[in-house]
Amino acid sequence: MTAPIRVSDVTKKFTLHMQGGVELPVFDGVSMTVKAGQAIALTGPSGAGKSSLLRLLYGTYKADSGCIHIGHKDDAVDIVTASPRQILDVRRYSLGYVSQFLRVIPRVPTLEIVAEPMMQLGAAPEKARHRARELLKRLRIPENLWGLSPVTFSGGEQQRVNIARGLCPDYPVLLLDEPTASLDAENRGTVLELINEAREKGSAIVSIFHAKADRDIACTDEFDIQPFTGGVCG
Numbered sequence: 001m002t003a004p005i006r007v008s009d010v011t012k013k014f015t016l017h018m019q020g021g022v023e024l025p026v027f028d029g030v031s032m033t034v035k036a037g038q039a040i041a042l043t044g045p046s047g048a049g050k051s052s053l054l055r056l057l058y059g060t061y062k063a064d065s066g067c068i069h070i071g072h073k074d075d076a077v078d079i080v081t082a083s084p085r086q087i088l089d090v091r092r093y094s095l096g097y098v099s100q101f102l103r104v105i106p107r108v109p110t111l112e113i114v115a116e117p118m119m120q121l122g123a124a125p126e127k128a129r130h131r132a133r134e135l136l137k138r139l140r141i142p143e144n145l146w147g148l149s150p151v152t153f154s155g156g157e158q159q160r161v162n163i164a165r166g167l168c169p170d171y172p173v174l175l176l177d178e179p180t181a182s183l184d185a186e187n188r189g190t191v192l193e194l195i196n197e198a199r200e201k202g203s204a205i206v207s208i209f210h211a212k213a214d215r216d217i218a219c220t221d222e223f224d225i226q227p228f229t230g231g232v233c234g
Contacts, residue, residue: 002069002071002076003033003034003035003036003071003204004034004035004036004070004071004094004172004173004204005032005033005034005057005068005069005070005071005173005204005206006033006067006068006069006076007030007031007032007033007057007066007067007068007069008031008066008067008068008069009029009030009031009065009066009067010027010029010030010031010056010063010065010066010067010068010080011025011027011028011029011030011063011064011065011066012025012026012027012049012052012056012061012063012064013025013026013064014026026049026052027049027052027053027056027063029066030053030066030225031066032223034173034204034205034206035204036172036202036203036204037199037200037202037203037204038199038204038205038220038221039195039196039199039204039205039206039207039218039219039220039221040205040206040207040219040220040221040222040223041207041208041209041215041218041219041221041222041223042054042206042207042208042222042223042225043215043222043223043224043225044224044225044226044227045226045227047227048225048226048227049225049227050208050225051177051208053206053225054097054175054177054206054208056068056079057070057079057095057175057206058079058091058095058097058175059079059082059087059090059091062080063079063080065080066080067080067081068080070090070094070095070173071094071172071173071204072089072090072093072094072095072172073093073094077090092117092120092121093121094171094172094173095171095172095173095175096117096166096167096169096171096173096174096175097166097174097175097177098162098163098165098166098167098174098175098176098177098179099162099177100159100177100178100181101158101162102150102158102159102161102162102165104149104150104151106149106151107149108149109146109147109148109149110136110141110145110146110147110148110149110150110153110161111129111132111133111136111146111147112129113149113150113161113165114132114135114136114161114164114165114168115128115129115131115132115168116128116165117165117166117168117169118131118132118168118169121169123169128168131168132164132168133146135163135164135167135168135194136161136164138190138194139160139161139163139164139187139190139191140160140186140187140190141157141160141161141164145157155182156182156183156184156187159179159181159182159183160183160187160191163179163191163194167194167195167198170198170201170202170203171198171203172202172203172204173203173204173205173206174195174198174203174204174205174206174207175205175206175207176195176205176206176207176208177207177208178208178209178210179191179195179207179209180192180209180210180211180214181210188214192214192217192218195207195218196217196218199218199220205218205219206223207219
């Protein structure tokens with residue numbers, strides 16, 4: 001079986017239009033493979049490009065060259081050359097992403113926000129809501145809040161809702177950007193348990209953790225990213 005994530009010779013540079021068009025190289029020939037049931041932590045100093053690599057995998061950023069193959073519907077899609085429609089299809093069915101920020105439509109209840117991705121995959125609404133209730137309970141979101149929009153929740157509560165939403169379906173590929181940031185020790189422990197459960201079900205996971213202790217619990221391997229040293233073009 002082909003690995004769910006295959007990155008080959010990816011390069012990326014950013015053009016700073018507000019600074020005279022200076023080009024800032026970030027990656028030059030990055031390659032990595034993540035197998036089903038493997039959880040890789042991106043490591044390296046601040047500014048090395050860890051979050052940028054996650055965004056390349058998700059298709060938020062587009063690589064300048066190379067290939068990023070994501071397993072999708074018994075095949076693989078190259079995110080670098082895929083159309084916007086193809087990328088949206090991959091995100092809907094195969095690629096979960098938990099960022100540090102929850103973006104939701106006001107007035108939509110928390111329970112529906114968490115259950116929505118699973119319903120989009122075709123799950124019966126009550127089955128999806130049952131899974132959402134389980135996750136919200138485990139993540140200690142009070143039940144009296146489930147019918148409210150999370151826009152007024154605390155930062156930590158919003159982060160837990162975001163994690164519940166991202167883990168509600170069994171995505172083949174999961175991208176996690178600081179999933180334990182701003183959480184207390186008890187909730188961090190629960191999130192790490194959920195990540196390990198997803199990995200044991202076969203998800204291929206790429207994540208960023210600020211705390212080494214969390215990284216050691218949730219990840220099976222590391223991929224070290226060092227700052228690009230080729231200079232700035234301009």
